[in-house]
Amino acid sequence: MSQILESESDGGSSSISESSVVPENQFTMQDELEQYAKKLDFLRLDGDEEPLKEMSLSSADLQESNGNIKTKEVPTFKAPMTTSVILTHLTPAGDAAIKHVISKEQQHPVKLHIKFQAIGAVPQVSPQTAQISSSQPFSVLITFLKKKLKVATVHCYVNNSFSPAPQQSVGDLWMHFKVKDELIVNYCKGVAFG
Amino acid sequence: MSELQRLVWAGKLNLQIQLDPHLVLSDFKGSDEGPMHLLTVNIQVPRDSYLVLFLPHIVQKLERQLRMNLNDYYQGWWFEMENVCIPWNFPIGAVYDSLTGLNPQTRASNFERDRLNVWKLNLRHGKQPPSGFLPIHNGLEQIRELWMHQWKQACFVLNGNSKVVMSFSKPDTLSFWNSVLHRDLDSFTSIRQKILPAKNAAKSIPVRIHLALPDVRLVEPVCNAHDNQRELELQDLLAREFPEWFAIRENSLNLAMPVVQGIKVPINIPLWTLHQQLSSFDGFLHISLCLIAENDTE
Numbered sequence: 001m002s003q004i005l006e007s008e009s010d011g012g013s014s015s016i017s018e019s020s021v022v023p024e025n026q027f028t029m030q031d032e033l034e035q036y037a038k039k040l041d042f043l044r045l046d047g048d049e050e051p052l053k054e055m056s057l058s059s060a061d062l063q064e065s066n067g068n069i070k071t072k073e074v075p076t077f078k079a080p081m082t083t084s085v086i087l088t089h090l091t092p093a094g095d096a097a098i099k100h101v102i103s104k105e106q107q108h109p110v111k112l113h114i115k116f117q118a119i120g121a122v123p124q125v126s127p128q129t130a131q132i133s134s135s136q137p138f139s140v141l142i143t144f145l146k147k148k149l150k151v152a153t154v155h156c157y158v159n160n161s162f163s164p165a166p167q168q169s170v171g172d173l174w175m176h177f178k179v180k181d182e183l184i185v186n187y188c189k190g191v192a193f194g
Numbered sequence: 195m196s197e198l199q200r201l202v203w204a205g206k207l208n209l210q211i212q213l214d215p216h217l218v219l220s221d222f223k224g225s226d227e228g229p230m231h232l233l234t235v236n237i238q239v240p241r242d243s244y245l246v247l248f249l250p251h252i253v254q255k256l257e258r259q260l261r262m263n264l265n266d267y268y269q270g271w272w273f274e275m276e277n278v279c280i281p282w283n284f285p286i287g288a289v290y291d292s293l294t295g296l297n298p299q300t301r302a303s304n305f306e307r308d309r310l311n312v313w314k315l316n317l318r319h320g321k322q323p324p325s326g327f328l329p330i331h332n333g334l335e336q337i338r339e340l341w342m343h344q345w346k347q348a349c350f351v352l353n354g355n356s357k358v359v360m361s362f363s364k365p366d367t368l369s370f371w372n373s374v375l376h377r378d379l380d381s382f383t384s385i386r387q388k389i390l391p392a393k394n395a396a397k398s399i400p401v402r403i404h405l406a407l408p409d410v411r412l413v414e415p416v417c418n419a420h421d422n423q424r425e426l427e428l429q430d431l432l433a434r435e436f437p438e439w440f441a442i443r444e445n446s447l448n449l450a451m452p453v454v455q456g457i458k459v460p461i462n463i464p465l466w467t468l469h470q471q472l473s474s475f476d477g478f479l480h481i482s483l484c485l486i487a488e489n490d491t492e
Contacts, residue, residue: 075325075326076409076410076411077278077279077326077409077410077411078278078409078410079278079293079406079407079408079409079410080275080276080277080278080293080294080406081276082276082294083293083294083295083406083407084407086295086407086485086487087407087485089487089488090449090485090486090487090488091449091486091488093447093449094439094449094450094485094486094487094488097438097439097449098407098408098438098485100438101408101436101438102408104438158347158350159350159355159356161346161347161350161355161356161360162343162344162346162347162350162356163343164343164347165283165328165340165343165344166328167281167283167326167328167412168412168414169412169414172413172414172415175415175416176350176351176398176414176416177350193346193360
């Protein structure tokens with residue numbers, strides 16, 4: 001009886017030592033499978049958002065009636081495959097952290113106030129202020145102005161000074177450059193501040 | 195100017211750029227005589243520069259193999275890494291550090307066969323660039339304008355307004371841009387110094403944080419140079435913006451590492467010092483956040 005128990009425990013310990021022989025820092029086939037599983041996991045997270053996305057797309061036209069700029073879902077950009085390999089090699093804490101970052105993102109962004117100011121001969125849009133979600137890129141404001149003014153190009157500046165890169169988030173710009181809780185966007189048909 | 199600044203300014207990336215096969219004349223595709231070298235460009239570019247500045251050089255080398263005629267070396271082109279589009283309006287070194295995760299162990303296993311670290315990119319062309327990519331329609335002039343506005347923005351963050359840059363004389367503006375094109379650090383630094391405020395006069399510090407995971411994105415946090423008369427350190431900023439990855443105080447393990455100009459930087463350095471030494475040619479301090487894998491922490 002004791003022999004059987006012993007051999008069982010032997011077997012147990014040998015299998016443990018076998019698995020620990022496998023070098024941990026090598027990328028094996030199993031790693032790749034795990035990575036795919038993880039990718040699928042993330043995709044499913046996105047999948048849950050799908051119906052929401054479609055709803056917002058149907059009302060995606062930039063409309064202004066109450067100065068509330070309606071916009072599409074902000075697109076997300078996936079990392080290259082070989083970079084996301086690391087997701088399968090995170091520590092448990094690292095794994096928990098990235099899941100937390102993802103879940104945080106699904107919370108609703110805040111609405112911010114934007115004030116449009118015309119420069120030169122271009123007409124002033126009305127209403128002068130608008131609201132936009134903080135996660136939107138600056139390009140949405142440019143598109144909004146172009147539609148309102150029915151022009152092909154418009155030059156936009158923050159605080160009569162610089163024109164930000166179109167991909168930059170309105171939220172970041174607002175945090176840096178707001179004046180009395182409004183981001184002031186100056187616009188012009190030609191180049192005003194070269 | 196410190197030795198560090200000279201080294202950083204001289205930092206280079208090795209690129210292997212492969213032309214999209216759809217753009218190649220069928221004569222070149224068919225032959226077995228290894229036409230690959232005709233469709234590939236190996237190039238070394240400065241880390242602290244825009245990759246698109248080298249488009250004319252790269253495209254000219256491939257021009258004979260192209261199936262279309264070109265009249266613009268900038269318009270319609272973009273670079274990709276594994277089908278992920280490379281934004282052109284950030285220093286290419288910062289994009290490399292975040293997109294490749296600058297994780298020495300992972301990188302070693304990926305590039306074992308190569309003696310050098312080579313970043314493999316694909317060159318594509320089309321009427322409709324991928325979403326999120328800023329189309330280039332006005333060539334070098336557009337790149338210069340964007341860069342100038344980046345400086346104005348950085349100047350606004352540092353000084354509370356863009357007056358210094360906006361009142362630059364024409365020759366100063368020109369020689370500033372030329373110093374970037376011709377990689378002339380002395381002339382670059384002499385103009386950059388006019389924009390930077392005195393040590394304790396900086397309002398806030400222009401910082402951009404690049405992330406690749408969980409998705410590719412840019413964060414531009416507000417970093418006041420001082421917090422209650424104490425200089426703001428990198429770890430204060432990281433713990434505030436990314437509490438998931440960075441512990442508030444030392445001695446506990448962080449789950450990501452900040453990389454600036456390809457250097458893993460210690461987190462207890464004041465941000466102002468980091469900006470002085472390692473900020474990029476567009477006036478911003480670009481920090482790439484790289485996650486730490488399990489086997490790195492051992």
